[in-house]
Amino acid sequence: MDVIPSIDLLQGNAVRLTRGEFRMITKYGSPEEVLDALEVEEGARLHVVDLEGARSGRPVETEIVRKLAKRNLRLQVGGGIRSIRDARTWLDCGAQRIVIGTAAAESPNFLLQLIDSFGVDRIIPAVDVRDGTVRVDGWQRNASASLPAILGRLQSLGLKEILVTDIASDGALGGPSFSLYRELRAITTLRVIASGGVASVGDIVSLARLGNVSGCVIGKALLDKRLSLTEAMARARTPNSIPERVIPCLDVRNGRVVKGTNFGNMRDSGDPVECADRYEKEGADELVILDVSATDEGRRTALEIVRRVAESIFIPLTVGGGVRSVDDFRALLRAGADRVAINTAAVANPQLIADCAREFGVQAVVLSCDVKGREAMVRSGKESTGIDAVDWCRRAEALGAGEILLTSVDRDGTNAGFDLELLRSVSGSVKIGVIASGGAGRLEDFRDAIER
Amino acid sequence: MEVTLIDSPVANVANIARALRHVGADLRITRDPQTIADADKIVLPGVGSFIAAMQWLREQRIDEAIRHAASNGTSLLGICVGHQLLFDISHEMGATAGLGLVRGEVRKFNGSLPVPQIGWNRVVVLRSSLFEGIAEATPFYFVNSYAATSVPSEIARAEYGGTFTAAVQNGKIFGVQFHPEKSSEAGLRLLRNFVQWT
Structure with a gap:
């Protein structure tokens, strides 16, 4: 399982919004300082959200993403990607993959165009779930299709991995929704990137043991230094701390x-x-x-x-x-x-x-x-x-x-x-x-x- | 490289001696406080009871010899109970003072897992030249019921019903809770790092 640190960008800073409100902002400094503080190594995956981009509907923090890409990170970028041109902008900046939210649930045609233009490997569909229902447009309303129907559609398009955010646990540090990810195991063969609520090494170990979770996005717990990235990564690779022994x-x-x-x-x-x-x-x-x-x-x-x-x-x-x-x-x-x-x-x-x-x-x-x-x-x-x-x-x-x-x-x-x-x-x-x-x-x- | 191994009766001296020689140490095995006080590099072994081990160090006046050597910049490696002896205090049957070379206290595991922990456990967040050439999450061999937790000088940790300190470093003072002499290639590498680098 990959541990994927996450940073949200706003006006050149790494920030966190409380309950999605632009009025309640915690600043963590420049993205580069944050990556240094977290000891993010070359080749690591990094999840980046362009908050202003999500609000305005066009890519904003392109310069920063370009700089981050120079660090040889495997970047996945999301935030208001609504056209093929937006998607291309991010990929040209050096993003390895783009994260598609609302459109993944609501616009199969747009998703199909993206796949045709860039290939399935460069697209991560993302769904935000509350009480078993997919929410879209910044969590404002229910998606028109059910969670199983949306997952079925994504799977039939040939996509392999999906980012699933549990709205209730996001930023709450109360542990991820294991029941949600366990349920997904029963209804889809898509690999799941879990997002929301990861607060401890124990959470990481438990997610890794589920089997269908291929990655977990961690924001607040890393930024607030409740969790060390090095340890999180080591645990994710070897969720069984007691190794199996072969004894002749x-x-x-x-x-x-x-x-x-x-x-x-x-x-x-x-x-x-x-x-x-x-x-x-x-x-x-x-x-x-x-x-x-x-x-x-x-x-x-x-x-x-x-x-x-x-x-x-x-x-x-x-x-x-x-x-x-x-x-x-x-x-x-x-x-x-x-x-x-x-x-x-x-x-x-x-x-x-x-x-x-x-x-x-x-x-x-x-x-x-x-x-x-x-x-x-x-x-x-x-x-x-x-x-x-x-x-x-x-x-x-x-x-x-x-x-x-x-x-x-x-x-x-x-x-x-x-x-x-x-x-x-x-x-x-x-x-x-x-x-x-x-x-x-x-x-x-x-x-x-x-x-x- | 000359290494002085403290010949504690409360320790598995023979196994550690063999491993140290294997990695190129020119070994002196001794109970003489003066030799220890003058040493360049000391290994402090220990198994079993903290109290018995500490008592023996005091009776032989080796505790003073070790503190003297440490204050003169001697490198020291404590192994298992030898590692625990470096701390301020152990809570094995009431509080007993240790050597006080590393800040922190040693307490019994309090999870639901059986104690002692016996066997291999993965060691993570390796932060010292002592672990050079050793990969994150490499298993080492442990036998312990007591451990320190989140001490400031921690350079590696492991999980046993909760996170505990697997190794510490304070300047040239090192301690490892596991048994490098029983930990196959990784253990020998660690001993070699100590003998040749620190």
Whole structure:
């Protein structure tokens, strides 16, 4: 989603009118000073309204727009464009696109002429909406057609993007009308530039998450310095502040990485340190090592491997497998693990979760939960417990687990996709993070796990 | 470049040492106040409890050594609780005074999200040479229940049920709430910036 700062021009100044009244003007200085203060960078989109032009019906602030265009901005200019000649004037000044208000709702023929002359990509139709009705002529009267009819017409003309201003929230800093933009999602495939009411980073994130909103115009909140443009832009690009993580899991047995199917049928797939190194270079966000060997000899080897892997990577490392006591837990942390996963021993003695959380902090404690059907399994997926996996995860959270590593025994190594139903029921029941494991084979599987 | 890493028992010194060496630091790991007072570049690590970390600094008289070095223009980087120690006060179980090298107070997250925050979070509005070569909204690895909010010396922020300060700079004093030593390429870049530039 693009964040589009907006400035209204009047007599060479960037201004704001209160409730559309020319008698109540706030001046913010020259447009250039304002752009510098907002730290608008080259290549950014900028929404410009020629207020005098809108009032008088001819382009007025052409000199300023020409100057702004020299800054290499993607300008969209609106305000009283009523003829092909007006439109050409703005485009000749360096505007990338022109914003057409009343005519977009009321004069399909004029719109058609504009499209024929300049192409659909250079025209942004704009509608102002109050209570579901389009208002025209400076919000003075209702448009002759309904909102869905107008949108349908714009879409059939081949236009792609529309600017929608929610009149009630414009300049009010009370948040945009999410219900309006959500409704639009149902009635049109036009991409929507939302305008009106954006006041916080939260508003931007919520708009970006709607999916149909391709841009948001922000005026007052930026000018009054309630919002920083840099932050607004960063948030709009990445509305999920917590990024998705890809965490390769190395199953280690007797010092070698093995990979099996449904927790059995193990094949050798390399040296743990080499694997860890490769995964980190390929962009893994974290790493999990599960030691699947049960013998004491295997355990000592595992500690040595953890030490070597921890020394070769600069991402968080979670280690699990055969942890039976607070001492085992401590030994793995000392060897360089950031977090330790416990499974079988925690089912036998849930207090172990609480003890480790108290001793090492909840950030260090991961509940590893292997699930078959809906049941938590222990001893590397071999033994039933009769405990419902969702109940168990909820209880572990209460005891002090900081995260859950959720593995579907049924999907492990099958490339058949994550068990989404299981993932949803666990994620929905706990507040702590859940790492999905078992079954991922295709890129879509990761998308599904995150979105669905 | 010579870097002095404070060998706090309330910290993950080994991981930070490895990352600093990886980016070219000639490392001294020490608890000696005099060495710290005379250092050119200091890294102050910390995990877990602010109170325990601050108490240890006071007992060892390292708090004075750090303030002395800072007043002589030494560069300093605080990491995680080491970052929190730079502030005036932390409200972890009552108010405890910090080093007072950066104005502001550290408070518990008060949103509905689970604490501690564990994992990657995007860092935005990067405003310092410390973040040179690092893109806006790059994720870093965090483990924290407490943070400062909108302090004057903020050079980066992040969102966790509300906006909090992810990094600060006051002259040559820097602090990062996240763990650069666990933040992959971006974290190493930040450490390299500190070691080679500041």
